[in-house]
Amino acid sequence: MLSRLRPGRTISVVFATVWLLIVAIPIYYMILATFRNQNTYLTSNAWIPNNLTFSSYGQVWDAHLGTYFLNSVILTAACIVLSVTLCLGAAYRIVRRQSRWVGVSFSVMLFGLAIPIQAIIVPLYVMLVKMHLYDTMYALILVLTAAAVPVSVLIMVSFVRDIPRELISAMLIDGGTEWTVFRRLIWPLSRPVISTLAIYNGLNVWNNFLLPLVLTINHATVLPLGLNTLKGQYSENVPVMMAGVLLSTLPLVILFIFMRRQVMSSLGGIVTR
Amino acid sequence: MTASASTSSAQRTSSAAAPLRKPRGGGPARRGKVGGLADWIGVGPPLLLFCLFIVVPMIVAVVLSFMNWNGTGNPSWAGFANWTTFFHDPQAHQSLWITVKLVVFSYAVQTPISIALGLFTAGKGRLKSIYAAIYILPLLISTVGVALMWESLLDPLLGPFQGHQAWLSNPGDALYALTLIIAWQFIPFHTLLYAVGRRQIPAVLYEAARIDGATPVQMFFRVTLPQLRYTIVTSGILMVVGALTYFDIIYVMTGGGPGTSTRTLSLDMYLAVFPASEFGYASVLAVILGVIGIAIALVMVRSSGFGKMRSQQEGVA
Numbered sequence: 001m002l003s004r005l006r007p008g009r010t011i012s013v014v015f016a017t018v019w020l021l022i023v024a025i026p027i028y029y030m031i032l033a034t035f036r037n038q039n040t041y042l043t044s045n046a047w048i049p050n051n052l053t054f055s056s057y058g059q060v061w062d063a064h065l066g067t068y069f070l071n072s073v074i075l076t077a078a079c080i081v082l083s084v085t086l087c088l089g090a091a092y093r094i095v096r097r098q099s100r101w102v103g104v105s106f107s108v109m110l111f112g113l114a115i116p117i118q119a120i121i122v123p124l125y126v127m128l129v130k131m132h133l134y135d136t137m138y139a140l141i142l143v144l145t146a147a148a149v150p151v152s153v154l155i156m157v158s159f160v161r162d163i164p165r166e167l168i169s170a171m172l173i174d175g176g177t178e179w180t181v182f183r184r185l186i187w188p189l190s191r192p193v194i195s196t197l198a199i200y201n202g203l204n205v206w207n208n209f210l211l212p213l214v215l216t217i218n219h220a221t222v223l224p225l226g227l228n229t230l231k232g233q234y235s236e237n238v239p240v241m242m243a244g245v246l247l248s249t250l251p252l253v254i255l256f257i258f259m260r261r262q263v264m265s266s267l268g269g270i271v272t273r
Numbered sequence: 274m275t276a277s278a279s280t281s282s283a284q285r286t287s288s289a290a291a292p293l294r295k296p297r298g299g300g301p302a303r304r305g306k307v308g309g310l311a312d313w314i315g316v317g318p319p320l321l322l323f324c325l326f327i328v329v330p331m332i333v334a335v336v337l338s339f340m341n342w343n344g345t346g347n348p349s350w351a352g353f354a355n356w357t358t359f360f361h362d363p364q365a366h367q368s369l370w371i372t373v374k375l376v377v378f379s380y381a382v383q384t385p386i387s388i389a390l391g392l393f394t395a396g397k398g399r400l401k402s403i404y405a406a407i408y409i410l411p412l413l414i415s416t417v418g419v420a421l422m423w424e425s426l427l428d429p430l431l432g433p434f435q436g437h438q439a440w441l442s443n444p445g446d447a448l449y450a451l452t453l454i455i456a457w458q459f460i461p462f463h464t465l466l467y468a469v470g471r472r473q474i475p476a477v478l479y480e481a482a483r484i485d486g487a488t489p490v491q492m493f494f495r496v497t498l499p500q501l502r503y504t505i506v507t508s509g510i511l512m513v514v515g516a517l518t519y520f521d522i523i524y525v526m527t528g529g530g531p532g533t534s535t536r537t538l539s540l541d542m543y544l545a546v547f548p549a550s551e552f553g554y555a556s557v558l559a560v561i562l563g564v565i566g567i568a569i570a571l572v573m574v575r576s577s578g579f580g581k582m583r584s585q586q587e588g589v590a
Contacts, residue, residue, distance in 0.1 A: 008489050016393045016404055019386070022457070023407055029433060030422045046433030086319040093315030102312050105320045112327050114570045118518040118539045119563030122546055122555045123333035124326065126344075146326035149319045178311040207415035209521045214547075227417040228525060238425045245418035252413040260406060267412070268465035 034243040041239050056239035057247070063233060065244055068226030071137065072206060072248075075222055078141045079205045080198045083148040088194065091156035092186050096168075096178075106157065112150035121214045128215055137220045143211055148201045159193040160186060196266040199259070203267075206252065223248040331563065337556035344550045355553045365558065367533060368541040371448065372517060375537060378452040379459075379516040380509065387460050387508065391467020392497065405468070412461040416521035423454045424526055444534035447527055451535055455522055459515070463508045470504030471497070510573050514566045538562055 033041060035052040044051045094106045124143060125134070133139040163186065171181050209224040216225070227244050234240045256263050338355055342348035359365050394405040411419065426432050427450070429439040440450040474497065482492050498505075520539045523529065529536035529544065536544075538558060545555035 012389070012393055015389060019390060019460075020404055020407055023410060023461075026422055026426055026457075027410055029426060033425070042431060086322070089315040090319045093312050099309060099312050102316050105316055108328070109320065109323055112323060114567045115327060115331060116514060116518040116563060116566040118520060118542070119559045119566065120327065120330035120334060122542070122552060122559050123330035123337060125546070126337075126552065127330060127333065142322065143326045146322040149323040149327075153319065182315075203413075209416050209525075213524075214543075224415045224417045227415065227421060231417075231421055231525070238428075238431065241421050242425065245414065245421055249414045249418060253410075256406075256409065256413060264405070264409065264465060265469075267409075267462065268469040 030242045031246065033239050034246050036239045038237045038239065056237075056243040059237075060230070060240045060243040060247065063230060063240070063244075064221075065223075065226060065230075065247060068221050068223045069248070071220060072223040073251075075137060075140050075144070076202050076205045078137075079144045079148065080202050082141070082145045083152050083201050084194050084197055086145075087149060087152035087156050087197070088160075088187065088190055089182065090153055091160045092182050094153070094157050095160045095163075106153070109150050109153050113154065117147055117210065121210065124211075125214050135216045135219045139215045140212060140220060140222070143215060144205050144208060147211075148204065152197050152201065155197060156190070156193055159190060163189055195262060199255075199263055199266040203252065334556045334559045334563070337552055338560050340553045340556075342552040344546075344552060348552070351553055355557045358554060359557050359561070364533065364536070365538075365541060368536050368538045371534070371536060372538045374448060375452060375455075375519065376513055376516040378449070379455060379519075380512050382452060382456045383460055383463055383512055384505075384509070386456070387463035388467050388501070388505075390460065390464040392471050394464060395468040395471035405464075408461050408464055410461070411458050414458075416458065417525050419454065419458050420522045420525035423457075441527060442531050444531045447531060447535050451523055451526065454526070455516070455519065458522070459512070463512065466504055466508045467501065470501050474500040506573055510570050513569055513573070517566055517569070518562060 029046055032046065032049055034056055035049070035054065036044060037053055037055045040051040040053070090109075093102055097103060128134045128139045128143075133142070167185055168181055171185055172178075176184075207224060208222075209228075212220070212222045212225045213228075216222075221229070227241070227248060230241050230244045337348070339351055339353070340348040341351040341354070390408065394401055394408065414422070424441070426434070427439075427441060429437055438446065440446040478496050478500065479492060482496050487495065518539050519537065520543065523535055523537060523540055524543070527535045529540045539562060542555050542558035542562065545551045545558060549555075
């Protein structure tokens with residue numbers, strides 16, 4: 001039995017290690033490149049850590065990376081807060097199903113799961129220009145929150161539905177209003193699903209490229225667009241570009257280090273729920 | 274075409290949501306004005322956002338596809354002119370073909386690797402959890418970051434692997450190179466899905482198979498794969514629709530080139546607006562993208578019986 005299992009196990013560990021190297025080697029190369037400057041990048045061996053310097057980090061910071069960073073933080077924070085609070089409120093009302101139109105609007109929002117965002121960027125651009133929101137943070141916040149609604153509502157409804165109805169009715173009988181039920185019962189009990197969606201939506205917003213590309217031009221540049229600008233400015237200077245990429249990924253990596261289990265279950269569980 | 278796809282989808286989702294409305298007892302009968310107001314406050318804002326920025330643009334795209342408009346002045350009615358243009362536009366046909374190739378290659382590359390890695394990381398043990406943590410990393414880097422990283426890695430003059438072919442500037446290789454880079458970025462996500470799916474398979478099934486004398490290969494084909502079928506559908510839909518509408522890496526790395534060898538449908542649509550300002554024609558491409566995306570999702574959901582299983586689960590929960 002053991003002898004029959006062993007070759008299979010060896011093959012799988014070898015395969016897993018090969019993929020590990022495929023993932024790790026480019027990242028190692030990138031990290032090392034950030035500690036070089038334009039000259040040492042060309043002259044040093046790309047795989048051996050020598051001739052290291054921090055100068056590229058200074059350079060990329062001078063290239064407005066700080067502004068892009070701040071914009072991304074504001075955008076991501078606003079989208080997380082809005083999508084989580086609005087969608088939890090909606091999920092609560094949908095689960096309470098007190099009127100028919102609530103059920104219908106749930107179906108409408110679920111339909112949004114099938115619409116690819118690429119199919120609506122042209123009219124979105126036209127609409128936001130007409131609404132005088134083009135090239136503003138408001139446009140990005142509103143559109144990216146709207147794009148997060150279908151998934152968030154679906155996941156939250158399937159979570160809130162499992163909160164025992166007896167608890168809700170007990171609170172209402174004791175004289176609580178719908179608002180106190182939401183505030184003191186639904187919100188605290190939903191903490192796990194709130195953090196799941198905060199991570200999932202936050203990652204999507206932080207790294208979104210297409211919507212900022214179409215909806216802004218230069219007054220609300222977020223990190224992914226800023227990196228693309230760096231590519232234009234520093235196409236010859238690889239270390240500066242790589243430093244930009246690394247700095248823009250750093251918040252997510254820190255989040256991941258502290259909340260590894262939570263992040264992995266959020267990303268993996270969100271669609272298999 | 275859009276209308277029929279949307280109604281059938283609405284029917285399906287409402288049937289999936291049906292158990293929701295069935296009263297389960299214990300619900301207080303406080304209907305009327307108070308409940309109505311709370312409903313408006315709760316459901317109103319996200320519904321409004323969603324309709325304004327997702328549903329309305331979808332409708333506007335359909336309307337614009339029958340218009341001639343260059344972005345300034347008033348749009349004029351064009352009838353089916355933009356649609357006829359699409360059927361006679363060799364660039365659009367080539368883009369469609371490139372998109373189909375990208376979808377097929379992406380699916381063929383990503384699915385087997387994701388299943389294998391998912392099964393590996395689903396197991397317990399320190400080594401496996403370290404591997405799983407490193408596998409996630411590409412998912413955390415923004416698409417533009419992934420693009421810049423691979424661009425400098427593959428640079429035949431300045432990159433670390435000097436002297437090889439310039440894959441990204443060779444029309445015959447560029448699409449394959451992009452497919453592999455996209456796979457590098459998205460395999461982590463699908464690996465996670467398969468790991469979650471594998472952990473949900475009851476251990477009893479493997480016990481029973483072992484007692485019946487099944488080999489590991491037989492267990493994989495008779496237990497693991499059939500049990501993973503819903504994960505395969507979910508991950509497949511995300512992969513196919515994702516590759517169909519894929520834009521970011523291609524835009525940053527090749528911009529559709531060299532020549533038009535990586536110009537997918539979504540890139541073709543983008544270029545029809547920026548810089549060409551042909552809003553009507555771009556909307557035709559957008560509607561086609563949307564309809565194909567919705568249709569593929571529906572076909573995959575239907576053919577697998579995924580929708581039924583979902584509502585059964587909801588009934589149990």
